[in-house]
Amino acid sequence: MRAKIIAVTNQKGGCGKTNIAVNLAGTMVRRGHKVKLIDADPQGTATIWVNNADPDSPIQIEVNGLGRVAGSVTKEIKKYVDDYDVIIVDCPPAADSPVPQSMMLVSDLALIPIIPNPGDLWAAQDILELASRCSESNDALNVRLVASIVRANLALTKAALEQMASMREGMPLMKARINQRAAYAEAMISGDSVHILGSSAKAAIEEFENLTNDVSLVLGLKKGRK
Template identity: 30%
Template sequence: MGKIFAVANQKGGAGKTTIALNLAGAYTYDDPELKVLVIDTDSQNTSVRSSGVGEEPLPFLVAGLAGAGKGLGRQITTMARDYDLVLVDCPPSVDNPNTENVVQVADFVLVPMDASPADAWSTEGMLRLVRRVIGPDPKRCGIVFNRVNTKTVAYAEIREAMGEDNPYPILKSTISLREVYKSSVGTGTTVFTAIKGQRSNKPAREEIMNVAMEMLQIIGLAE
């Protein structure tokens, strides 16, 4: 059965959809033979909608399971049997049953956050859910800073604060605020399939690939 990676946080606008789609793009770019599936469990269906607006099909499949109900976890594990990797885009709420159902079956939960107090508070709530459902195993969950400027004092302070009383690693890799991420979702592409020559494509690809590879390292699938 393929590995199941969840992208989850209870704060809307944390970048879950953008990260899930671009991670799928990274893994298929790194290995075109890899069978990758993105599952959209948010009722807004942004991942599903994005996958349908591109001029060319994405190199991975996107499926919507927002209405699966109590059987969501079972459906995800069943679908994972046919894929090498499944990335699940979760709803922006810890109170939505879909979020907990996904966390229960995930091999790894990636929690994206911005370097702001509001994001820190919402991330703490998400981490409490993860810890309650799957325990404090540092190989089962990680935090990634998204849309950040790593040279700011705010980033340094929030990063240090998130490391306190937190059993899960904070990824060394970070994702910057780049227009190409917004445009990729709106055009049904990823930074690995977006129009060549876009100025920010190369650094964006490097950022996402670094996150993708570091996730594999954390769970022991890469050195």
């Protein structure tokens, strides 16, 4: 069966894109899915993150750094579609990069992380417009917004979340939200998703379990092949 392809994308940096890509990958691996994480960002943060993992850990996230690959990232990804359940692509946060568009044209799901504040909502209009155009060419593409780096209990955040829920027709806001937490930075040092931190990261783990539930529902993912 062909792998489900997830593009995690936003043309604005600092929105928690890599955090979502890596933690989603780690959560899905723990659910028994065979997952390939593609780091298409020239900064290579996802690759550095995963390479911090203990080589003896029973949980390993497979990552390929393609941010500096000459040629098409989509061409490289075709090599893996028959061997994995899920391919997650961390796209570069660059308005002039062709990768977000090319990935959304071949993906089953585009996750667009947005920080719920006015400036980030305004800045997201370009990626939403791009996603809209890609949806017209790719009938299989589902587009979902993800509230990321959320500062809870702020009136401004609440208003922004309400606006996100109706920003663009056909691009609903995921129920799960990813709050601003120190656990996510700690997970980077550990080379894994927040699950490796155990009970000290209970709230963060629950956030990604919820997001993975939402993603699985959209994609019709059930039991992994492991």
